[in-house]
Amino acid sequence: MTDQHELRIRVPVLARVEGEGALDLTIRDRAIESLQLRIYEPPRLFEKFLEERGYHEVPDMVARICGICPVAYQMSAVQALERLFGVDPGAHIRAWRRLFYCGEWIQSHSLHIHLLAAPDFLGFDSVMEMAKTYPAEVRRGLRLQALGNDIIALLGGRSVHPVGACVGGFHKLPDKNEINKIKATINACYDDALALLEWTAGLALPDDRQAFCCVALQHADEYPMNEGRIRSSAGLDIAAEAYEQHFEEFQVPHSTALHAGLYGQPYLVGPLARLNLNRQSLPPAVRQALDATGIAFPSDNMFHSIVARAAEILFAVVEALRILEDPPDPVPSRVEVSPRAGTGFGCTEAPRGLLWHRYETDGQGRIRRARIVPPTSQNQARMEQDLKASLEGFGLQRDAAALRLRAETVIRNYDPCISCATHFLRLNLQRREP
């Protein structure tokens, strides 16, 4: 007798990697016969819109790729274009940008932990339901999310599609009053961030150990965010410029979003990959708090991603306070840029992982070609690999509802830009008797 379960998990609405997606799972004789995480993205063609645009238009346009991590897109873009034009805006701009980025990590990670991931581990469908049982924890999360938004708005005017960043620096930098106000807000949230880390480590996370390759930036002096060399847990060590020689994007028939591979193999980007490769670069206070959780990093349990996110929130809070202890100069807010023809590369750590940009310009600084490789595209192959291993470890004999929930939890754990859509997962279980 053949024991075949045909599982169709459909995701009709995907965020950021927008469009339609599905998880197609076929189980035969207690083994996964096929598993495809399908993404149908109605192409938004950002790389095409950028062609012919002036370099100064790029930060405002690329922000629109993602409402949750617009800062990351702006930071990779300005870095690429400044390198292309041979401009160094100076140490103070670098520090302000790092603060800007801290805001986004805090905001994005808090949103993911509380609104998207934690309900899975506590048995709720939504944060609103979770708030009835865990009101203090949810309020703490919303406070941290608000802190992240406030930091972004300090430098960007608003937290979604901020308007402050430009090639060469910022259009405006904050004054003393604004700085003092945000410092007080950050200080008030320090204990929240500390408590959050402890809380995530105490969640009943599945023990799901897998072998995977981590890829993240690494920097000699700091926990990576704005810049660094691209490193992997398998020994890769390259500059952003060399990305294309080692990583390739390829199309798979079941997805309109490109997959990416490191020498053709799946790899992981994002908070767990960053922490696994860069734990030693954390400030002592954060490292101690992390060690106190009792969870050892590097970790090969993918579900420790939520703990890694909380650790990075604490890091971003500590880093923001460090930057503002002796605030960087407010002037000049930007340096003059003289455009020239060439090719430039930018690579920063978006909340979800490595975000790589390449631009070619003409002599006036108009974009001739652009290429953007977002983290979710890079994680796609790894997500499929994880789903397969995780579901097999979980037990394929389990009922459809349990398998679906585990599959959803695995997908959400990556904080893909399809997070919101994975709530859509619908499982149709068909048992076919021969």
Add this chain to the structure above:
Amino acid sequence: MTMKPRLAVHKFSSCDGCQLALLNLGEALLTLDGLVDTVHFAEAGPVNPEAQVDIAFVEGSINTREDVERIRRVRANSDFLVTIGACATAGGLQALRNLADGAGWLADVYARPGYIDSLDEARAIRDHVKVDLELWGCPVNRRQVVEALRALLFGVLPVEEKEKVCMECKRRQAVCVLVTRGEPCLGPVTRGGCGALCPRFGRDCYGCYGPSEAANTDALGRRFAGLGLVPADIARRFHGINSQVEPFLTGGSQWVAGDDRST
């Protein structure tokens, strides 16, 4: 006990940034939960896309045939349909492709009904179904969404914000970047609601809230030419986030090479 009004939040092709106007409400998100029964809001958790609702917020533009079918069902299931943001209200940045497809885009793309079902274009919600209220902005902000929701819960229509960014600049005593610095600011033709964010950051407005009332894009385009912008640059100013809506569409198209009005 009376039933709470039922709310749905639907997403089409977008960056998710406008839904964040709700997800970034903080404590008010929990207050909202006491005011409405959110039956469908995938990013927040509740999933019931076919539910009958009193109010539907719609984010994103229509890009696929399935989108078309889906928005029709949303319309049929919703008493009051509100678009949130530039993608839903005007097609958004991705609608720039409507201008790029085909050589004769300038004259014929805009009004050709046969394109409505095309998979090759990004379209606003109103191109497919009746919309009861449009909230402009890329993204919409928390104040806009909460104001609209509060008004609707009181059974009144929210006041539409149509005046220019310039008016917000004046009220906030921001220095005019067009007059004092010669920046190609779209404030004189762009709808307020953002609080004159860009001019207050010392930079030119790029029109993310769409056209204001009585927007004179012809005059502003000529002013930009006077500032030294070449025609292609002027076209791109108007053809940005809200390229598909008049007068931004024509305001930009008339500067595209080959159009005799640019001379």
